[in-house]
Amino acid sequence: MPQLTEIRWHARAGQGAVTAAKVVAETALAADQYLQAMPEYGPERMGAPIKAFTRISSDPIEIHCNIENPDIVIVLDDSLIDIVDVAEGVHDDGVILINTCTPPAEVRAKLGVSDSVRVACVDASGIALDTIKRDIPNTPMVGALIKATSVVDLEAFKGLLAKNLSKKFGQEMIDANWASVDRAFEEVTVA
Amino acid sequence: MPEQKTLATTGNLVVAEAMRQCKPDVVAAYPITPQTTIVEEFAGFVAKGKTDCEYVTVESEHSAMSTCIGASAAGARVMTATSSQGLALMWEELHIASGMRLPIVMANANRALSAPINIHCDHGDIMGARDAGWVTYFAETAQEAYDNTIMALRVAEHPDVLLPAISALDGFITTHSIDRVCVMDDATVADFVGDYESASALLDTDDPVLHGSFSGLGGPFFEFKRQQREAMEGARAVIKEVGAEYSELSGRPFDVIETWGMEDAETAVVVIGSTAGNARHVARELRANGRKVGVVKVRVWRPFPYAELAAALKGLKAVAVLDRAESFGAEGGPLFTEVRGALYDLETRVPVVGYIYGLGGADVRLELIERVYDDLSDIAAGSAAPAGLVYLGAREEA
Numbered sequence: 001m002p003q004l005t006e007i008r009w010h011a012r013a014g015q016g017a018v019t020a021a022k023v024v025a026e027t028a029l030a031a032d033q034y035l036q037a038m039p040e041y042g043p044e045r046m047g048a049p050i051k052a053f054t055r056i057s058s059d060p061i062e063i064h065c066n067i068e069n070p071d072i073v074i075v076l077d078d079s080l081i082d083i084v085d086v087a088e089g090v091h092d093d094g095v096i097l098i099n100t101c102t103p104p105a106e107v108r109a110k111l112g113v114s115d116s117v118r119v120a121c122v123d124a125s126g127i128a129l130d131t132i133k134r135d136i137p138n139t140p141m142v143g144a145l146i147k148a149t150s151v152v153d154l155e156a157f158k159g160l161l162a163k164n165l166s167k168k169f170g171q172e173m174i175d176a177n178w179a180s181v182d183r184a185f186e187e188v189t190v191a
Numbered sequence: 192m193p194e195q196k197t198l199a200t201t202g203n204l205v206v207a208e209a210m211r212q213c214k215p216d217v218v219a220a221y222p223i224t225p226q227t228t229i230v231e232e233f234a235g236f237v238a239k240g241k242t243d244c245e246y247v248t249v250e251s252e253h254s255a256m257s258t259c260i261g262a263s264a265a266g267a268r269v270m271t272a273t274s275s276q277g278l279a280l281m282w283e284e285l286h287i288a289s290g291m292r293l294p295i296v297m298a299n300a301n302r303a304l305s306a307p308i309n310i311h312c313d314h315g316d317i318m319g320a321r322d323a324g325w326v327t328y329f330a331e332t333a334q335e336a337y338d339n340t341i342m343a344l345r346v347a348e349h350p351d352v353l354l355p356a357i358s359a360l361d362g363f364i365t366t367h368s369i370d371r372v373c374v375m376d377d378a379t380v381a382d383f384v385g386d387y388e389s390a391s392a393l394l395d396t397d398d399p400v401l402h403g404s405f406s407g408l409g410g411p412f413f414e415f416k417r418q419q420r421e422a423m424e425g426a427r428a429v430i431k432e433v434g435a436e437y438s439e440l441s442g443r444p445f446d447v448i449e450t451w452g453m454e455d456a457e458t459a460v461v462v463i464g465s466t467a468g469n470a471r472h473v474a475r476e477l478r479a480n481g482r483k484v485g486v487v488k489v490r491v492w493r494p495f496p497y498a499e500l501a502a503a504l505k506g507l508k509a510v511a512v513l514d515r516a517e518s519f520g521a522e523g524g525p526l527f528t529e530v531r532g533a534l535y536d537l538e539t540r541v542p543v544v545g546y547i548y549g550l551g552g553a554d555v556r557l558e559l560i561e562r563v564y565d566d567l568s569d570i571a572a573g574s575a576a577p578a579g580l581v582y583l584g585a586r587e588e589a
Contacts, residue, residue: 025369026199035199038368041311041552060371062468064364066554 002059005151006067009052010086011076013045016138020074021052024142027152027160028056036061049084056151070094072149076124076137078102081110092116095149097188099124099137104191120148122188124180131180132173143181144188154185192442195373202333202365205372206272206298206358207232209340211242212380213296216267219247219258221277225310227300227366229272252277256284263293264402266392270344274300274362278316282323288355289324289419291403294347294387295355297325298340301464301515302362303551311552312362314464314516318525324419326356326426327493331467333370335490336360338443344384345433351425353390359492361465363552375441383440423494430491447491448499452478456485458567459504461530462513463489466548466555470513473560484564489526497533504534508571510543511563513583517547523580544576548583559584 007024011017018039025037036055042048053067069089078100080086087096090113097120098107108119122144124137132139139161146154158181162174198205207229210218218237220230237246245262249255252273263269273281278299288295301317303309317327328343330336336358343356360366375383391400406412427447434445451471453459460470467488474484487503489496504510512531514524521528523545534541546563549555563583570576 022199022369029197029199029371034371036368036370038363041363041367062472063557064361064368064465064468065556068556 002057004055004057004061005072006070007054007056007072007074007151008067008070009054009074009076010080010084011050011052012080013048013050015076016136017050017052017074017076020138020142021054023157023160023164024145024152025054025056027157030156030160031153033057034059034061040066049080072097072145072151074141074145075099076141078107081107087111087113087117090117094118095120097122097141097145097148099141101126104189108191118148118190120144120188120190122184124184127180127183127187131176131183133176139177140180140184143184147185147188148190154181157181193375193379193440195375195441198372198374199369200333200372201228201367201369202330202336202360203228203300203367204232205333205337205374206340206360207236208374209337209380210270210298211236212375212377213270213341213344213384214242214268214381215244215270217245217247217259217262217269218271219249219255219262219269220271220273221250221252221255222248225273225275225277225302227272227274227298229298229300252280253284256281256288259295259297260284260288260291260293263288263295264291265394266389268348268387269293269295270297271295272298272300275302275304275310275316278320279304282319285320285323285325285355287403290415292353292419292422293355294344294353296340296344296347297355297357298336299357299359300362300366301359309551310362312364312465312515313550313552314514315550317357317359318516318518320357321493321525324354324423325493326352326354326423326430327491328356328358329463329490329492330358330360330365331465331488331490333360333365333368333372334443336365337372337374338437338441338445339490341380341384342430342433342437342445346426346429348387349429349433350390352422352429354419354422354426359464364465373441379440383437427494430494445490446499447489447496448503449488449490450485450503451488452485453487453503455483457483457507458509458511458564458571459485459487459507460511460513460560460563460567461487461489461500461504461526463492463526464515466513466515469555469557470560473557473564477561477564482564482568484567495529495533497529500530500533501537504530504541505537506539507541509567509576510541511546511567512543513546513548513563515549517550542570542576544570544581546581546583553584556584
């Protein structure tokens with residue numbers, strides 16, 4: 001049976017969700033997986049709620065549609081929980097990963113998902129401000145994603161991250177991004 | 192087989208890569224919306240010295256195609272890309288390019304035409320170019336967009352063809368999604384497409400020629416058009432030859448239609464573009480439950496593969512044709528009317544039903560395809576076909 005993992009990203013435009021969706025897909029290629037990543041193109045204004053999608057599979061991916069029943073949901077801005085049904089269609093054994101300071105039990109109550117769905121929380125914005133010095137939570141969120149789901153390899157992701165960053169930035173920025181990934185990997189809590 | 196590189200990239204970027212590898216002498220493009228990142232990427236190649244192509248930015252899509260026509264008539268190898276309103280604005284130039292028998296190759300990101308304003312995927316733009324005399328390939332994936340673009344150039348420049356060609360890929364779904372794609376090395380592609388030597392270059396002062404001249408009443412206009420038809424008919428064999436050669440080189444199969452499950456299928460969906468993957472995915476699941484279903488994907492739209500479709504669909508109990516474009520006032524979308532035409536000469540009538548889907552980027556959910564196969568099962572079991580065209584997945588009210 002093909003092993004297909006479907007990830008749906010919820011974010012506000014400008015938080016880097018589309019980039020993260022793509023980098024996760026690119027990381028999967030390093031493990032010889034098939035991949036697909038696409039944003040849902042909507043209003044292009046900063047702060048607007050957006051969605052993006054990543055598919056990773058052991059076999060070629062034939063389907064070209066939005067992801068309605070994700071295995072993993074990633075929410076880059078916890079204020080979206082009040083305005084978007086981020087848990088919509090998530091699989092019973094799925095994972096919802098949220099960038100938030102709120103404890104997982106509280107977030108779980110708010111989401112109203114069944115007990116079999118794992119809820120993972122990490123303060124990715126706080127980590128990003130500490131390390132990268134900007135509230136761009138996408139990179140630490142991938143670190144937390146890897147810890148919570150093992151969907152891609154941590155070292156492969158960090159390697160790709162360095163390669164992408166080195167086109168525009170020096171080692172200092174790469175180190176800061178790596179630190180954000182490692183911290184989110186360590187600090188994510190699952191309930 | 193030459194070694195290939197596997198990339199995670201978008202349809203647009205990999206078409207730009209195909210263009211670079213085809214070594215066009217001239218690329219002319221209007222660099223603003225509704226243009227694609229194909230020419231943005233290609234402009235980057237020019238700026239970085241990765242190609243010595245003459246890259247001309249112009250003030251409209253009309254001018255872009257005019258420049259391509261001028262350059263191609265001069266004897267250059269010419270490529271470009273467009274989308275949506277841009278293709279629409281090129282309309283009169285499309286006919287001039289084909290009438291002058293200029294082997295320009297253009298990628299098109301298939302997107303809706305206004306109004307209402309919408310930038311998303313459908314085939315309203317490209318189907319409007321149906322009768323413009325361009326050989327037209329459709330891609331399901333970024334991989335096919337890359338492969339089609341390279342094959343299209345060989346076909347267009349073939350002495351038996353000498354027609355412009357379009358390599359069409361679905362807007363956003365294929366153009367902007369990251370996908371896994373294999374690309375060949377530069378030397379292999381360069382060797383495959385070869386050098387282009389125009390047989391009637393305007394800049395060849397030793398052999399002066401006239402291009403696009405006046406042909407009024409009594410002139411050879413009528414006969415010119417017959418020659419264009421002959422060239423398009425001639426393209427059928429060339430497309431297959433070039434496809435077989437490319438297939439050998441790349442290890443990826445090619446045919447003008449691609450069939451799945453048709454050996455013993457009782458019902459089938461005919462589809463063009465990225466939705467073919469959705470249809471195959473659903474058909475695979477239905478097959479696992481014992482349903483004898485198939486998929487026929489049309490990969491070359493012009494010249495239309497009538498004989499191949501008739502052979503594939505012969506004897507079926509019901510066929511659905513999915514169109515991502517309208518032809519208001521016709522019995523169905525452009526693909527529907529062609530498929531029905533292809534089946535007319537069969538001894539036994541095959542029931543064909545038409546669906547319009549996904550206009551303006553409406554998501555093609557798998558349940559919609561399942562609904563189509565359920566309709567086909569009902570028809571195969573003796574139920575009446577849906578009365579008229581079905582707007583698949585459209586809400587009752589706007």
